[in-house]
Amino acid sequence: xxxxxxxxxxxxxxxxxxxxxxxxxxxxxxxxxxxxxxxxxxxxxxxxxxxxxxxxxxxxxxxxxxxxxxxxxxxxxxxxxxxxxxxxxxxxxxxxxxxxxxxxxxxxxxxxxxxxxxxxxxxxxxxxxxxxxxxxxxxxxxxxxxxxxxxxxxxxxxxxxxxxxxxxxxxxxxxxxxxxxxxxxxxxxxxxxxxxxxxxxxxxxxxxxxxxxxxxxxxxxxxxxxxxxxxxxxxxxxxxxxxxxxxxxxxxxxxxxxxxxxxxxxxxxxxxxxxxxxxxxxxxxxxxxxxxxxxxxxxxxxxxxxxxxxxxxxxxxxxxxxxxxxxxxxxxxxxxxxxxxxxxxxxxxxxxxxxxxxxxxxxxxxxxxxx
Ligand SMILES: Nc1nc2c(c(=O)[nH]1)N[C@H]1C(S)=C(S)[C@@H](COP(=O)(O)O)O[C@H]1N2
Ligand SMILES: [Mo]
Numbered sequence: 150x151x152x153x154x155x156x157x158x159x160x161x162x163x164x165x166x167x168x169x170x171x172x173x174x175x176x177x178x179x180x181x182x183x184x185x186x187x188x189x190x191x192x193x194x195x196x197x198x199x200x201x202x203x204x205x206x207x208x209x210x211x212x213x214x215x216x217x218x219x220x221x222x223x224x225x226x227x228x229x230x231x232x233x234x235x236x237x238x239x240x241x242x243x244x245x246x247x248x249x250x251x252x253x254x255x256x257x258x259x260x261x262x263x264x265x266x267x268x269x270x271x272x273x274x275x276x277x278x279x280x281x282x283x284x285x286x287x288x289x290x291x292x293x294x295x296x297x298x299x300x301x302x303x304x305x306x307x308x309x310x311x312x313x314x315x316x317x318x319x320x321x322x323x324x325x326x327x328x329x330x331x332x333x334x335x336x337x338x339x340x341x342x343x344x345x346x347x348x349x350x351x352x353x354x355x356x357x358x359x360x361x362x363x364x365x366x367x368x369x370x371x372x373x374x375x376x377x378x379x380x381x382x383x384x385x386x387x388x389x390x391x392x393x394x395x396x397x398x399x400x401x402x403x404x405x406x407x408x409x410x411x412x413x414x415x416x417x418x419x420x421x422x423x424x425x426x427x428x429x430x431x432x433x434x435x436x437x438x439x440x441x442x443x444x445x446x447x448x449x450x451x452x453x454x455x456x457x458x459x460x461x462x463x464x465x466x467x468x469x470x471x472x473x474x475x476x477x478x479x480x481x482x483x484x485x486x487x488x489x490x491x492x493x494x495x496x497x498x499x500x501x502x503x504x505x506x507x508x509x510x511x512x513x514x515x516x517x518x519x520x
Pocket of ligand 2: 204249250251252355357
């Protein structure tokens with residue numbers, strides 16, 4: 150057996166299940182919800198498999214590759230049952246994609262909202278390898294009535310949590326960049342991230358990217374059920390903080406907002422007076438490109454443009470850097486503000502929503518300069 154076949158075997162699977170994400174912040178032990186501390190994101194443009202955040206609503210499924218398959222059914226002329234060798238026979242593609250959970254930043258909601266209290270690190274960037282969802286749908290011959298593609302993973306509902314079933318519109322499903330991935334950063338996709346196969350919907354909030362995928366149903370209608378009709382929806386107009394919003398007055402959250410975070414220095418850091426400090430972090434904008442990032446070292450009174458690193462790809466974050474000479478003793482409020490190719494700019498104040506989704510207020514850290 151070569152290394153790759155081993156990794157795809159059940160023994161390889163068991164080894165993977167033992168991978169420990171020891172440096173992440175545990176928001177929930179089971180199901181596994183782990184946040185990446187910003188100092189780990191700071192390590193580079195690509196987030197390693199060990200460092201990438203994890204969001205799961207349900208316990209991991211136990212997948213046996215020898216009887217695993219992917220079913221494609223519904224509004225198609227030819228229903229399919231694909232094995233892993235069938236999947237690998239399609240053209241292979243690799244894309245670098247920034248995934249962000251829609252609840253990233255929920256901890257900053259005021260008034261607070263229920264849900265996992267993610268701060269800044271439910272976001273990461275990885276290189277995903279697999280096949281185009283489009284190629285699979287073409288093989289199944291989608292009928293003209295098809296409007297949505299409903300995706301289900303092998304994770305099963307438990308008493309308190311319904312099955313994780315979601316859908317994406319047919320246009321996004323047929324987009325050449327939407328993929329079914331079996332490798333993450335060159336390795337077999339870890340169980341945490343959807344082994345043996347997951348959807349990657351580039352530019353969209355990451356709940357669209359179904360893990361452990363086993364069933365694709367082409368449909369005239371959106372998925373029914375909690376995770377499509379209640380969760381991951383935002384009010385269709387701005388609401389006052391604390392408002393209870395009826396699901397019928399909401400729309401699904403799809404493409405990510407424009408956003409930036411500092412990854413260095415850390416909030417509350419102390420630096421010597423006169424020293425040169427590199428302020429740096431990442432900015433991303435879903436389906437749009439980052440065009441500039443500005444920083445302020447005086448609580449937003451004045452702004453300076455930062456330098457963006459050359460590393461970039463469609464749907465990925467850009468790293469920004471700015472060299473700051475700590476001018477005098479005192480405590481400084483340092484802020485970042487990203488702008489994108491759709492002309493969107495980060496707000497300076499939050500628009501509250503009941504689930505704490507899409508938080509994208511200008512990031513802010515405090516830096517203490519010691520004389
Ligand atoms: N089958 C399944 N897919 C899923 C989920 C899940 O609970 N079950 N969680 C979603 C959510 S909310 C997010 S943010 C991403 C997280 O992907 P990651 O754990 O690889 O970072 O997976 C998505 N795909
Ligand atoms: Mo999420």
